[in-house]
Amino acid sequence: xxxxxxxxxxxxxxxxxxxxxxxxxxxxxxxxxxxxxxxxxxxxxxxxxxxxxxxxxxxxxxxxxxxxxxxxxxxxxxxxxxxxxxxxxxxxxxxxxxxxxxxxxxxxxxxxxxxxxxxxxxxxxxxxxxxxxxxxxxxxxxxxxxxxxxxxxxxxxxxxxxxxxxxxxxxxxxxxxxxxxxxxxxxxxxxxxxxxxxxxxxxxxxxxxxxxxxxxxxxxxxxxxxxxxxxxxxxxxxxxxxxxxxxxxxxxxxxxxxxxxxxxxxxxxxxxxxxxxxxxxxxxxxxxxxxxxxxxxxxxxxxxxxxxxxxxxxxxxxxxxxxxxxxxxxxxxxxxxxxxxxxxxxxxxxxxxxxxxxxxxxxxxxxxxxxxxxxxxxxxxxxxxxxxxxxxxxxxxxxxxxxxxxxxxxxxxxxxxxxxxxxxxxxxxxxxxxxxxxxxxxxx
Ligand code: C2E
Ligand code: MG
Ligand code: MG
Numbered sequence: 001x002x003x004x005x006x007x008x009x010x011x012x013x014x015x016x017x018x019x020x021x022x023x024x025x026x027x028x029x030x031x032x033x034x035x036x037x038x039x040x041x042x043x044x045x046x047x048x049x050x051x052x053x054x055x056x057x058x059x060x061x062x063x064x065x066x067x068x069x070x071x072x073x074x075x076x077x078x079x080x081x082x083x084x085x086x087x088x089x090x091x092x093x094x095x096x097x098x099x100x101x102x103x104x105x106x107x108x109x110x111x112x113x114x115x116x117x118x119x120x121x122x123x124x125x126x127x128x129x130x131x132x133x134x135x136x137x138x139x140x141x142x143x144x145x146x147x148x149x150x151x152x153x154x155x156x157x158x159x160x161x162x163x164x165x166x167x168x169x170x171x172x173x174x175x176x177x178x179x180x181x182x183x184x185x186x187x188x189x190x191x192x193x194x195x196x197x198x199x200x201x202x203x204x205x206x207x208x209x210x211x212x213x214x215x216x217x218x219x220x221x222x223x224x225x226x227x228x229x230x231x232x233x234x235x236x237x238x239x240x241x242x243x244x245x246x247x248x249x250x251x252x253x254x255x256x257x258x259x260x261x262x263x264x265x266x267x268x269x270x271x272x273x274x275x276x277x278x279x280x281x282x283x284x285x286x287x288x289x290x291x292x293x294x295x296x297x298x299x300x301x302x303x304x305x306x307x308x309x310x311x312x313x314x315x316x317x318x319x320x321x322x323x324x325x326x327x328x329x330x331x332x333x334x335x336x337x338x339x340x341x342x343x344x345x346x347x348x349x350x351x352x353x354x355x356x357x358x359x360x361x362x363x364x365x366x367x368x369x370x371x372x373x374x375x376x377x378x379x380x381x382x383x384x385x386x387x388x389x390x391x392x393x394x395x396x397x398x399x400x401x402x403x404x405x406x407x408x409x410x411x412x413x414x415x416x417x418x419x420x421x422x423x424x425x426x427x428x429x430x431x432x433x434x435x436x437x438x439x440x441x442x443x444x
Pocket of ligand 2: 296
């Protein structure tokens with residue numbers, strides 16, 4: 001087709017954008033104008049559970065709540081059934097942040113069905129004029145990016161960050177490549193050893209996934225696990241970790257009695273209908289090599305456990321598989337849930353271990369956690385042990401097992417047996433092996 005395309009390539013401007021443009025035009029030079037996008041996140045679930053009428057009524061009521069919360073002269077624009085744009089002229093950025101917190105925490109939309117009332121999640125993203133943009137379309141796109149960031153990080157609110165566009169573009173690229181990477185075998189598993197402190201012997205490994213791209217780079221799981229969780233690719237990714245682990249163990253043979261092997265599992269995988277069947281199959285195969293399998297679930301995800309996921313945790317234990325609470329102490333720990341979760345181990349988050357040498361309060365907290373775990377008959381692992389000082393400190397506080405760069409970085413399965421056989425024999429050799437087996441991981 002020929003002809004002038006310049007007119008056609010102009011973005012179609014929606015009435016909402018035109019409204020925002022008119023609002024921005026009224027701005028005095030010293031004024032800030034902010035655009036806050038609000039999205040009801042569990043809208044589809046609400047509609048399926050309670051019917052479209054109930055969800056529509058709830059959204060109507062919610063629009064009214066938003067109007068009441070905003071200062072005079074602000075506007076609420078209904079973008080779609082579950083999305084709203086709030087326009088206002090705040091005195092400072094802090095006013096926007098405070099309002100977003102109030103909306104997200106204290107005024108969540110509620111669905112009233114008969115005598116029951118259910119709260120629904122909202123996510124908010126903000127961008128400001130002139131700080132982030134001075135035209136309506138850019139302002140809108142940037143608020144949209146902030147909203148996406150909030151959703152990706154599972155936070156209720158985010159303000160646009162100038163580098164978010166690049167960051168988001170990289171994420172989208174990873175997201176679109178991930179499915180292919182899983183299918184093409186670009187997902188590999190590395191192993192980080194754990195050492196029993198009382199005997200200074202290697203007692204197990206943690207399996208940590210890496211994405212080895214075609215050009216040979218290893219991408220850190222921190223960059224793609226949350227994406228995989230959002231897209232649902234985490235399911236196939238975990239099954240491919242199961243396969244890799246079995247392959248590695250078959251190549252290692254039996255290393256020592258009850259050698260531990262821990263696999264990280266996201267909550268949606270633990271709740272997947274095939275999980276227990278696949279876990280059982282893997283466990284039976286690993287038992288032939290005298291491997292004691294463990295599942296690591298983060299404290300954060302365990303805190304959100306409902307009765308169904310709690311039942312799944314019990315099933316894991318019934319299979320004879322250990323259950324470890326990962327990153328313990330990272331969030332707001334509720335000690336009562338420790339009583340309910342059938343865990344066999346707690347892994348103290350590495351942020352505690354980093355400061356344990358300098359912060360006496362952290363030492364006291366860690367000691368109390370160790371004592372409590374032992375009282376509940378759980379093992380304690382310190383992760384992120386990267387100096388002699390840290391290792392001495394956690395040993396003195398009563399820790400059972402250490403894992404960290406001091407002992408070894410995660411390494412390829414092919415290097416593990418050699419490392420294992422040399423552990424403790426000759427420090428120089430271990431250094432060399434650590435260097436060879438050590439990895440370079442890329443983030444963005
Ligand atoms: P995690 O399970 O808490 O694993 C420990 C992380 O700490 C690993 O990062 C490890 O390389 C790093 N680490 C170990 N020792 C040290 C140390 O001394 N200092 C420092 N600074 N870091 C240390 P990695 O491999 O990048 O994994 C990050 C997270 O990704 C894991 O944290 C885990 O939550 C997640 N992950 C890894 N593999 C999987 C998987 O197969 N499935 C799921 N769902 N999540 C996974
Ligand atoms: Mg872990
Ligand atoms: Mg951890």
